[in-house]
Amino acid sequence: MRNFSFHNPTKIHFGEGQIAKLGKEIPPGSRVLVTHGGGSIFQNGVWAQVEAALAGFAVSRFAGIEANPQFDTLVRAVEQAKREQCDFILAIGGGSVIDGSKFIAAALCYAGDPLDLLTGTRIKAAVPLACVLTLAATGSESNPHGVVTHVARQEKLPFSSALLYPRFAILDPRTTFSLPARQIGNGVVDAFVHTIEQYLTYPADAPLQDRYAEGLLQTLIEEGPKALADPEDYAVRANLMWCATQALNGLLGCGVPQDWATHMIGHELTALYHLDHAQTLAVVLPALLAERRAAKRAKLLQYAERVWHLRDGDEDARIDAAIAATQGFFSRMGVPTTLSEHGLDAEVIPQVLAQLQRHQMTSLGEGRDIDLEVSERILLRAL
Amino acid sequence: MRNFSFHNPTKIHFGEGQIAKLGKEIPPGSRVLVTHGGGSIFQNGVWAQVEAALAGFAVSRFAGIEANPQFDTLVRAVEQAKREQCDFILAIGGGSVIDGSKFIAAALCYAGDPLDLLTGTRIKAAVPLACVLTLAATGSESNPHGVVTHVARQEKLPFSSALLYPRFAILDPRTTFSLPARQIGNGVVDAFVHTIEQYLTYPADAPLQDRYAEGLLQTLIEEGPKALADPEDYAVRANLMWCATQALNGLLGCGVPQDWATHMIGHELTALYHLDHAQTLAVVLPALLAERRAAKRAKLLQYAERVWHLRDGDEDARIDAAIAATQGFFSRMGVPTTLSEHGLDAEVIPQVLAQLQRHQMTSLGEGRDIDLEVSERILLRAL
Numbered sequence: 001m002r003n004f005s006f007h008n009p010t011k012i013h014f015g016e017g018q019i020a021k022l023g024k025e026i027p028p029g030s031r032v033l034v035t036h037g038g039g040s041i042f043q044n045g046v047w048a049q050v051e052a053a054l055a056g057f058a059v060s061r062f063a064g065i066e067a068n069p070q071f072d073t074l075v076r077a078v079e080q081a082k083r084e085q086c087d088f089i090l091a092i093g094g095g096s097v098i099d100g101s102k103f104i105a106a107a108l109c110y111a112g113d114p115l116d117l118l119t120g121t122r123i124k125a126a127v128p129l130a131c132v133l134t135l136a137a138t139g140s141e142s143n144p145h146g147v148v149t150h151v152a153r154q155e156k157l158p159f160s161s162a163l164l165y166p167r168f169a170i171l172d173p174r175t176t177f178s179l180p181a182r183q184i185g186n187g188v189v190d191a192f193v194h195t196i197e198q199y200l201t202y203p204a205d206a207p208l209q210d211r212y213a214e215g216l217l218q219t220l221i222e223e224g225p226k227a228l229a230d231p232e233d234y235a236v237r238a239n240l241m242w243c244a245t246q247a248l249n250g251l252l253g254c255g256v257p258q259d260w261a262t263h264m265i266g267h268e269l270t271a272l273y274h275l276d277h278a279q280t281l282a283v284v285l286p287a288l289l290a291e292r293r294a295a296k297r298a299k300l301l302q303y304a305e306r307v308w309h310l311r312d313g314d315e316d317a318r319i320d321a322a323i324a325a326t327q328g329f330f331s332r333m334g335v336p337t338t339l340s341e342h343g344l345d346a347e348v349i350p351q352v353l354a355q356l357q358r359h360q361m362t363s364l365g366e367g368r369d370i371d372l373e374v375s376e377r378i379l380l381r382a383l
Numbered sequence: 384m385r386n387f388s389f390h391n392p393t394k395i396h397f398g399e400g401q402i403a404k405l406g407k408e409i410p411p412g413s414r415v416l417v418t419h420g421g422g423s424i425f426q427n428g429v430w431a432q433v434e435a436a437l438a439g440f441a442v443s444r445f446a447g448i449e450a451n452p453q454f455d456t457l458v459r460a461v462e463q464a465k466r467e468q469c470d471f472i473l474a475i476g477g478g479s480v481i482d483g484s485k486f487i488a489a490a491l492c493y494a495g496d497p498l499d500l501l502t503g504t505r506i507k508a509a510v511p512l513a514c515v516l517t518l519a520a521t522g523s524e525s526n527p528h529g530v531v532t533h534v535a536r537q538e539k540l541p542f543s544s545a546l547l548y549p550r551f552a553i554l555d556p557r558t559t560f561s562l563p564a565r566q567i568g569n570g571v572v573d574a575f576v577h578t579i580e581q582y583l584t585y586p587a588d589a590p591l592q593d594r595y596a597e598g599l600l601q602t603l604i605e606e607g608p609k610a611l612a613d614p615e616d617y618a619v620r621a622n623l624m625w626c627a628t629q630a631l632n633g634l635l636g637c638g639v640p641q642d643w644a645t646h647m648i649g650h651e652l653t654a655l656y657h658l659d660h661a662q663t664l665a666v667v668l669p670a671l672l673a674e675r676r677a678a679k680r681a682k683l684l685q686y687a688e689r690v691w692h693l694r695d696g697d698e699d700a701r702i703d704a705a706i707a708a709t710q711g712f713f714s715r716m717g718v719p720t721t722l723s724e725h726g727l728d729a730e731v732i733p734q735v736l737a738q739l740q741r742h743q744m745t746s747l748g749e750g751r752d753i754d755l756e757v758s759e760r761i762l763l764r765a766l
Contacts (some may be wrong), residue, residue, distance in 0.1 A: 001621040003398025007551075008391070014638065015386025168390075205618040208602045208626055215594025222590065235588040238384040242638070243591055251634075255397065255625070 001206045001255040008250050010142035011168040014242065016234070018170050019046070019132055022053035025168045026088055026130065031058040033086035035077060035101045037065050037093050044178045046134060050092060060084040065093065068149040068156065068270060068277070069100030075114060078107045081127075089129035091166075094183075095138025095190075095277075098131050099146035102164040105129045118148055123161035130168045134175040136241040137187030137278070139194060139248025141169040149271065154355070156267040171245065173237035181228055184240075185333035186278035188224035191244040192217060192329075193281040197260050198253040200289070200299050201366035206256045213252050214306045219243050221307070224333050261364035262288050265375060268355040275342055282330040282337050287381035289323050291374065295367060339383050349379045384589045384638035391633050393525035394551040397625065399617070401553050402429070402515055405436035408551045409471055409513065414441040416469035418460060418484045420448050420476050427561045429517060433475060443467040448476065451532040451539065451653060451660070452483030458497060461490045464510075472512035474549075477570075478521025478660075481514050482529035485547040488512045501531055506544035513551045517558040519624040520570030520661070522577060522631025524552035532654065538742070539650040554628065556620035564611055567623075568716035569661035571607035574627040575600060575712075576664040580643050581636040583672070583682050584749040589639045596635050597689045602626050604690070607716050644747035645671050648758060651738040658725055665713040665720050670764035672706050674757065678750060722766050732762045 013021050026032060032054060041047040051059075062077045081089070081104060091101035107114040109125035117123055133141045140146065145160045176184075199213035220243055226236045246252070265288075266280030275283075293300060297319070304310040304322035313321070327337045336342060353372050356362065364370035370378075396404050409415060415437060424430040434442075445460045464472070464487060474484035490497040492508035500506055516524045523529065528543045559567075582596035603626055609619045629635070648671075649663030658666075676683060680702070687693040687705035696704070710720045719725060736755050739745065747753035753761075 001398070001618060001625065003401065005394065005396050007394035011388065011390035013388050015384070018386065205622070206625075207605065207622060208598060208629065211598025211602060212595055215591060215598055219591045219594060235384060238638075239588070239590060242384065246591065255621075 001204065002257075004255045006250055006254050007162070008142060008165065010165050010249075012142065012171060012245070013168065014171045015238075016172055016174050018172050019049040020053050021170065022050065022090070022132070023056065026054075026057060026090070030088035031084060031086045032060070032088045032090050033077070033081045033084065033104070034059055034061045034090045034092060035065055035097055035104065036061070036063055036091070037067075037097050038063070040178065041092055041134070044134075044175065046092060046132065046175050050090075050132060060086055065097045065100040067096045068147075069096045069103070071115065071118070071148055071150045074100050074103050074107070074148065077104050078114065081108055087127060089127055091129060091131040092134060093131075094133065094135025094187075095140040098133075098140040098166070099138070100148065101129055101131070102126075102140070102146040103148050103159065105164060106159070106161065115150075118150070118157035118159055123159065123163055126161065126163040128167050129164070130166050132170045132172075132175070133241070135179060135183055135187055136176060136237070136244035137183075137190040139191070139245055141166060141171065142245055142249045147267070154271045155359070156271045169245075171241050173234055173241050176237050176241065177232050179231075181334055182276075184227050184231075185335045186276050187244060188220055188227070188240060188333050189278040189282050189330055189335045191240075191247040192220050193262060193278075193285055194247040195220075195252060196285065197262060198256060198258050200296055200303055201257040201259050202296065203298050203302075204256045209252060209254060209256050210302070216243055216247055216252070217307045221329055224329070228334065257366040259366045261370045264361045264364050265352065265356065265378065268352045268359075272351055272355060273342070273344060273348065279335060279342065282335040283339055283342070283382050284378065286323050286327045286330075286337055287378045289326070290381055291378045292365070292370075293319055295365075295369075339379075346380070346383060349376060352379060384587065385640075387638045389633055389637050390545070391525060391548065393548050393632075395525065395554060395628070396551065397554045398621075399555055399557050401555050402432040403436050404553065405433065405473070405515070406439065409437075409440060409473070413471035414467060414469045415443070415471045415473050416460070416464045416467065416487070417442055417444045417473045417475060418448055418480055418487065419444070419446055419474070420450075420480050421446070423561065424475055424517070427517075427558065429475060429515065429558050433473075433515060443469055448480045448483040450479045451530075452479045452486070454498065454501070454531055454533045457483050457486050457490070457531065460487050461497065464491055470510055472510055474512060474514040475517060476514075477516065477518025477566075478523040481516075481523040481549070482521070483531065484512055484514070485509075485523070485529040486531050486542065488547060489542070489544065498533075501533070501540035501542055506542065506546055509544065509546040511550050512547070513549050515553045515555075515558070516624070518562060518566055518570055519559060519620075519627035520573040522574070522628055524549060524554065525628055525632045530650070537654050537738070539654045552628075554624050556617055556624050559620050559624065560615050562614075564717055565659075567610050567614075568607075568718045569659050570627060571603055571610070571623060571716050572661040572665050572713055572718045574623075574630040575603050576645060576661075576668055577630040578603075578635060579668065580645060581639060581641050583679055583686055584640040584642050585679065586681050586685075587639045592635060592637060592639050593685070599626055599630055599635070600690045604712055607712070611717065640749040642749045644753045647744045647747050648735065648739065648761065651735045651742075655734055655738060656725070656727060656731065662718060662725065665718040666722055666725070666765050667761065669706050669710045669713075669720055670761045672709070673764055674761045675748070675753075676702055678748075678752075722762075729763070729766060732759060735762060
């Protein structure tokens, strides 16, 4: 096992009715900026619960944080928060709203151009934030990371700071009952690939981390299709929500090598062609596993056996079967696994490679050996 | 899944050489009370590393916190800390030193008789504490619990407060190389039973928590004997250390029923007959599983299959085999599984039952239905 440090200070309140705890968790006297996406929180009863819990606080509401939250939108939220002198941010939504709110929290404490915070300037302060999660997917509810899209630059810009862990996160599985199937499928694929990025590399003598990851993957495989079949099965939604949080709260990655090349290539596909984040992952991951089968051989065999229970055939046949099973699972979740299903062909490859080069993404993966040539082969396999 | 709240704010620094981070983690200007057990930290190099890392801090050292830390000893430490005006506590050791130091931290902020804090008075303040772990077992390094022994009362008194999470914990597996085999065996059994207490109850539709627990148990079964065979295998010691921390940091118990009857009965055996904590668990657990096989049937079958890979024979045969395998594992770790191996016979049973009654431990277990009669049958099976 490698040396590591782990510190996740986010407090979780999990279960039905937990939104009522908001009022006790936010410091008395706070002026709260509530951020959210569209109007769904008014239809699914979430806003009514939040509003009741926030009685007694000064509240300013900012609507319209979109999927892949945009820099320009967030700057408007920062202006509103300054005008209203907000000193606490409550994000209601999924990863996009929470990521965007993390950026707002940091930008509120930064005197210069907020774009600096996405292009290398270290975040040195942030307004405290918390969240009410309404979509199980990204893990942003208990991690320090965010990604913001800059439309004019066609870029997805990641940022991270320990100051951006939500102070608390409320996870009520009922808030996800009314989500469209596409978002459920995307969420399950997102959590699955987050787990794979921290697991499917090479053996590092960390059997507990391996088993945690395998347990997560198996649970997503079991519960994911059930969530599509019955949108109001509380137990299923609860299990998916806890899986998604666990998949990217830092625990799985303790002491082990990590990959993240699928995410880096996927980010460019979203920035250029506006695919959903999880759609890019479902396209890139199977292609990457096939391309990297030599470097990942030992873990691919372990994955085949422990996650998919594949024990027949020789080693290469089992690896092939595991990759096919992964694709089959993404398909069952309604998420396509080829670029062509999104109407994209080989012409996009030079553009993606140019973006990777521009962003210095030329030595990706756990071995830092996925250069542009390897990325090209991955994209060719993903057609 | 049940509703739950989870918040573990302890920062972990894991791996060789991490003791050097002490100096940066303790607030500058702190007056540090260093607590430890016997003299082993001077022989195994731990004290030299701590001393170097604490250069620049005012340090007062308190030695002699024993296994099952005693109230009278800890009161002396409190007096020393007051005299030296210490405002930070650094525990170096295993669960006993850390548990004792948690009590010291609370007692330093309490104006009344410190015994109150063990008999029901709520802990309302505590001096910040941190630890350097040198024995993988109890999980005290990242949880809010402690147990203190009051010799005159023949009692083990548990206490708990969110104020008592260590601010940080340094886990260097090398510090465990020089431990005697008995402490390694005890530590593995302790972590194993902590996991079982949160897992082997009844199904609660929480498949991820189940798999985390099963992953922990399997890893302990694999790595435990290796630790006895080769005391200087770093990877093995690292895995056991991470397992022990994970087994009782609150994560496994999220949203699921918990038992803890084995611990409650075991505490009385330690208080009365001075068995090691883990020795009591190894004696009580197999007897409890046999006695409770009806209530725990579904999970016993799952445990048999997933942890011990027992698939032959009818259901009762598989349950018998799983309990026997558990006993066999404890024996391989050098920890006896019957009272008679500790020189105790049926005469002790009335005394243990009287203690349980005195401590209002008359409705134990996940169903609160282990009354004194059931405890008696468990103890009879444990002979």
